[in-house]
Amino acid sequence: MKNCNSCNKTPQQQNEVLCPVPSTQQIPVADHSIPLCETPNQHPTFKVPVVLAERSLQIVVEANIPLDPKATEIKRVTKNAFLKQVKLIPVRFDQIDDTDFFEVKKAKLFVSGFIRKNIEYSSHDCQGVLHDRIVEVPFSGFAELDSGDFLTRPIIGISDSEKAYFLNDTNGEVPRLDKYFFQNSVKYNEQPYGELLGANFYEIDFSPVTVEPEGEFSPLREKIVMDIFLKVLQVQQFKVHATRIIPNMDNGLG
Numbered sequence: 001m002k003n004c005n006s007c008n009k010t011p012q013q014q015n016e017v018l019c020p021v022p023s024t025q026q027i028p029v030a031d032h033s034i035p036l037c038e039t040p041n042q043h044p045t046f047k048v049p050v051v052l053a054e055r056s057l058q059i060v061v062e063a064n065i066p067l068d069p070k071a072t073e074i075k076r077v078t079k080n081a082f083l084k085q086v087k088l089i090p091v092r093f094d095q096i097d098d099t100d101f102f103e104v105k106k107a108k109l110f111v112s113g114f115i116r117k118n119i120e121y122s123s124h125d126c127q128g129v130l131h132d133r134i135v136e137v138p139f140s141g142f143a144e145l146d147s148g149d150f151l152t153r154p155i156i157g158i159s160d161s162e163k164a165y166f167l168n169d170t171n172g173e174v175p176r177l178d179k180y181f182f183q184n185s186v187k188y189n190e191q192p193y194g195e196l197l198g199a200n201f202y203e204i205d206f207s208p209v210t211v212e213p214e215g216e217f218s219p220l221r222e223k224i225v226m227d228i229f230l231k232v233l234q235v236q237q238f239k240v241h242a243t244r245i246i247p248n249m250d251n252g253l254g
Helices: none
Strands: 036-042 045-065 073-095 101-122 131-145 155-157 160-167 175-185 193-206 220-239 242-247
Touching: 045 101, 045 131, 073 193, 073 220, 101 193, 101 220, 131 220
Parallel strands: none
Antiparallel strands: 036 242, 045 220, 073 101, 101 131, 101 155, 160 175, 193 220
16 A cells, blocks of 8 residues: 555645745836936046956976875866966067157066865775865966067156266366255056966876875876966056936936
């Protein structure tokens, strides 16, 4: 005979929720667009981050990772890339008109950071727990950026320092060594900076010494090829042609 636990329950009991929670039914509200007041032919000036370059850099690293306890089998390895430094060093310039500002047409891009690895592995215990090892593998390097690599050229202002000398007041044949005139012009620049987009990892992990099946090994040697993708940006100022838009909200006075 078939066992039926709900045969003796009333229809109301059968429809009851096992673990009810309180809820509130939402009521629809009126929804209308806000009229816009447009003022065309405006020429606002914006100071915004500008993408200087989008680059893919290939980093190659090798490391030995000690494992304690020793491993018999690597189960899973996950990775993330972290950038600690992105620095753009200009080396060639084009002057902007007659100003002390220059567009960078060639630069060195220095990057550094680390790869954070999470290694899960088993030991020689037949029914032992999985062990977890977290390490940070550092990397660093630089890339050459030429004029064609820039989407928008970086801008840098050059500071200047001048020094004037004087003759001796009583003897016009010798200079005064205790009297000088100094003139300094200092320009503070927006520092280019980096933004991490993503990374691809290609690696091989192995024991540096050949071991038998179920044999233990430590350290774990890894060889990693990482393609890291990043943006290089700088805050710059632009004047654009635009239409100013102001929301025209009804105040109920009309």
